Amino acid sequence: MRLQKKPEPDDGMSDYYLACLTPADADRLKPLEELVRLAFWGEENYRRFLEELPEYFGCKAVRITGRNRDELIGFLLARALYESLELLKLGVFPQWQRRGVGTQLIETAFSEGLRRGCSRCFLEVRKSNENAIQFYYGHGFRIAGTRIHYYTDPVEDAWVMEKELA
Numbered sequence: 001m002r003l004q005k006k007p008e009p010d011d012g013m014s015d016y017y018l019a020c021l022t023p024a025d026a027d028r029l030k031p032l033e034e035l036v037r038l039a040f041w042g043e044e045n046y047r048r049f050l051e052e053l054p055e056y057f058g059c060k061a062v063r064i065t066g067r068n069r070d071e072l073i074g075f076l077l078a079r080a081l082y083e084s085l086e087l088l089k090l091g092v093f094p095q096w097q098r099r100g101v102g103t104q105l106i107e108t109a110f111s112e113g114l115r116r117g118c119s120r121c122f123l124e125v126r127k128s129n130e131n132a133i134q135f136y137y138g139h140g141f142r143i144a145g146t147r148i149h150y151y152t153d154p155v156e157d158a159w160v161m162e163k164e165l166a
């Protein structure tokens with residue numbers, strides 16, 4: 001996976017980098033997912049996706065702290081199946097949003113999807129999640145359909161959004 005850091009003037013994020021999501025990251029996804037209201041799928045499942053199932057991959061944005069473990073600021077999980085790249089999870093800690101981190105994560109996923117032979121990308125998003133929908137519009141997605149009662153807690157329909165990759 002090709003990873004790059006966006007060059008930015010010093011805005012307090014100068015010490016962060018992008019890297020592959022690994023099974024060792026599974027334990028730190030829960031706090032982020034709870035905070036940004038993504039459905040946590042369980043540490044064991046994340047480990048299995050990243051360890052045993054080669055169609056899954058992920059990337060993370062990490063801030064260098066100088067302590068034992070760098071701080072996770074965002075992550076993305078995706079699955080590449082034949083021509084389709086499915087974006088399964090994308091989240092950035094609120095204090096790091098609107099600084100281009102989500103864009104770098106999604107662009108990394110597009111590159112990896114293309115490298116794996118995918119020609120289209122799709123995802124589901126809660127119909128009420130205006131912020132994410134704006135973000136995805138900005139990255140060339142369009143609404144392709146609806147999945148009725150796709151989400152639980154609370155129950156809600158999803159938009160299916162898609163874009164051509166190639």
Ligand SMILES: CC(C)(COP(=O)(O)OP(=O)(O)OC[C@H]1O[C@@H](n2cnc3c(N)ncnc32)[C@H](O)[C@@H]1OP(=O)(O)O)[C@@H](O)C(=O)NCCC(=O)NCCS
Nearest residue numbers: 036090091092097098099100101102103125131132134135
């Ligand atoms: C969606 C999300 C990943 C975007 O991450 P991010 O790092 O803030 O995104 P970026 O800074 O790269 O934003 C790029 C552009 O997307 C659009 N955008 C992003 N967040 C937006 C918001 N809250 N409202 C309106 N537009 C937004 C803007 O056009 C933005 O460009 P700008 O900041 O120059 O105006 C982040 O808001 C998030 O984690 N949300 C909670 C979890 C979630 O909903 N995930 C998606 C589930 S399907």
